[in-house]
Amino acid sequence: MENLIVLKDIVVKFDGEQVLNSINLEIRDKEFITLLGPSGCGKTTTLRIIGGFVEANEGDIFFDGVRINDVPPYKRQVNTVFQKYALFPHLNVFENIEFGLKIKKMPPKERSAKVKEMLELVGLKGFERRSIDQLSGGQQQRVAIARALVNRPRVLLLDEPLGALDLKLRKEMQTELKRIQQSTGITFIYVTHDQEEALTMSDRVVVMKSGNILQIGTPQDIYNEPINAFVADFIGESNIIPGIMRTDYHVEFAGNSFECVDTGFDPDQLVDVVVRPEDIKVVEADEGMISGVVKSVIFKGVHYEMLVEGAGEDWLIHSTVASEPGTLIGMNILPNDIHIMDREEEPVLSEQKEDGNED
Amino acid sequence: MKRHRLIKNSWVGAVMAFLYAPIVVLIVYSFNSSKSRALWTGFTLDWYKKLFTNEVILSSLMNTLIIALISTVFATIIGTLAAIGINAMRKWTQALILNITYMPIINPEIVTGVSLMLLFVFVRDRMGVPLEMGFVTMILAHITFSIPYVILNVLPKLRQMDKNIYDAALDLGCNPAMAYIKVVIPEAMPGIISGALMAFTFSLDDFIISYFVSGPNFTTLPITIYAMTRKKVSPEINALSTLLFLIVLVALVAYNVVDSRRENNKEY
């Protein structure tokens, strides 16, 4: 696939503070790519660079091979679905969607045909004359998408578009967005702090943190082979345990030696070992490689979430079978489920991954 | 609880009586055939007839409207543009400009009036510009004290506005000027209108500042009223007050009816 947008060594500073540290990113035509990261990681800034609302202090941005650093937003083949939608309250649904076409001086007949088509696409037929404040959050969301898509952009930028919706609606809109992206064939660049959203919808995910790109890959790559403990922890809950890589295929942690599938580390290198909660198998106390005492059990619907203390560590375990608090259990981990990563310099713990009306 | 309500109602009633008693007296005496302000000698509409043939009152009424209209138009345009600019400024320049902007509002009116008078006298006497106290100085003064009210009304509207609204207009193909005309200004329109209304009513009503910058050849209604109260009292003033009161009453009631109707419509 061809690269549609290329960001090259992009640096952005706000009031002397570096918000983006030399970002390099290639975005392919017709893909659904998600910028994922906690508040203040620079994902919205990256989006605004592409939209033309923020000027890069250094670096270049190319669109279809042409440098567009100095092209103002209203001349870019890009449209945006803004955070909290930014619909024009003084215009009704029809007028909002029609806005871009009107600016382009499209004749009224064509205009209303296109608007109708769009309303159908987003499932809001018959809402033309409604005023914006009569719409629910989900409906406003759809209007915002229609208003952007009606201009037939090459790229649609979506800035946390589902952030203001409740959980059920969010799930619905996720499928909806994916459907719209596939049926229109437009490149979607999606910004979110919600890892689940990123994994569900994207062709590729870009994980960002404090102005840097940590990892780019398919959702599977990112989930299964996180590049470091931060990514692992941010993409779903993880157990992160300090360990030592003795040789290729052999790692020591939690007072035990484990077989693993990783290679290429220095002998006796200090590493972080990441194990997903669902990858720890609970067995009888004497059958496990590690044994521990169950501290708490919470029922989560699909599984039980257990906190187990053993070998000087706290272990988070997802299991379909619960063990009583206070019982001694054994834990086993398969080589495939052990992920080794370079030890990060700074502690990961302080990083928040809660919410983010960010940047 | 009942006694509570009685106290409440009588307090409200007493204050309202205090506020309206003088006005009622004025209205009643506008129909009194005697010139006396105390004796009731019979019903007449003479004072109204006299009022409408009084050249001085009619011409100053005209002047008042002209001044209010012109100064409101200028103040609204300058003030709205100013609010847009101020909103985009850095914090400390914004604070500096707003503080100076509030000066005419905070300052006693008499100081504003005196300071403007000094300016016009200075320009005329020391700089030799033939600037006569009258129409021009009055317009300049009224624009000056009206602009802050426009800014005060428009700025909060701009601040409340989702910053992305402007970006969204650019995103959809507007250049910056168009984005302001098509989106930002319509969005701030309620603030612009209330600012303009405020400017208009303050201009109509202003006496103190006008008093210091007016000349003998150009007077507005408040100045004429002042002159009338200084001289031998004429019941024409009562008639004039009654009419003005009725106009305001009708306007306010109409405005409220329209307003509540609009709100009712919104609920559907």
Added chain:
Amino acid sequence: MKISRSTAMPYIIWMIIFTVIPLILVTYFAFTDGNGTFTMANISEVKDYVAVIFRSIWLAFVATVICLIIAYPLAYVVSRASEKKQKTYLLLVMLPMWMNFLLRTYAWMTLLENTGIINRLLVMIGIGPFAMINTQGAVVLGMVYNYLPFMILPLYSNMTKIENRLIEAAQDLGAPSRKVFSEVVWPLSLPGVMTGITMVFVPAVSTFIISRMLGGGSNMMIGDLIELQFLGNAYNPNLGAAISLGLMIFILLCMSMLNQFNEEDKEGMII
């Protein structure tokens, strides 16, 4: 956003010419004599009028206190009324304000005169007549009448923000009515009180119409003094400027002491 910043240019120029320079001129005139040479004479002459200045401050102070006493319960009652009633009350409070204040003051002249209605009524029931016009009491009455809405409106708009839930919460926590008022309502309404005080005191202390129309010649105030120096027989703009400058500084000092004139209040003060 660079383009938009420049839209303030016309206003900034206007502001410099018509707000900043005039205030500089007031200062300049205050410190010069008729020929433009520097002098402190105007400033030191101001102290000859200490009596007038103190009278102004005293009368304005009394009027402000009375306004507060009348307005506070009223604003509270209105703010607790049903929404429809609130609108009506508000309209009733604002309506007199829309009448020119000269006319309103003139109406009181009619009422208070020695042969006016009040005195006639008093005579009829066998007391009076009293000399009411041309007294300090009449001046205070005129101030209270004219500026009462300026006290009611900021108090009201502040009190509507005090939610009933807070009062209920205080009651729930065992506070008797008096405590509910002193511990919850009063502290929360203080910003409104401050705004109201400034909005009544500032015009009251600087008025020259009310004192002239209701106070006669013997109750001169700062405003009259200033007016006399510019448009009256005493013509002396330099002294007038000095008094104006003093008045302005006094007001600004009072204001910064009240220190409540933050932006929010200012935006809320005009309904």
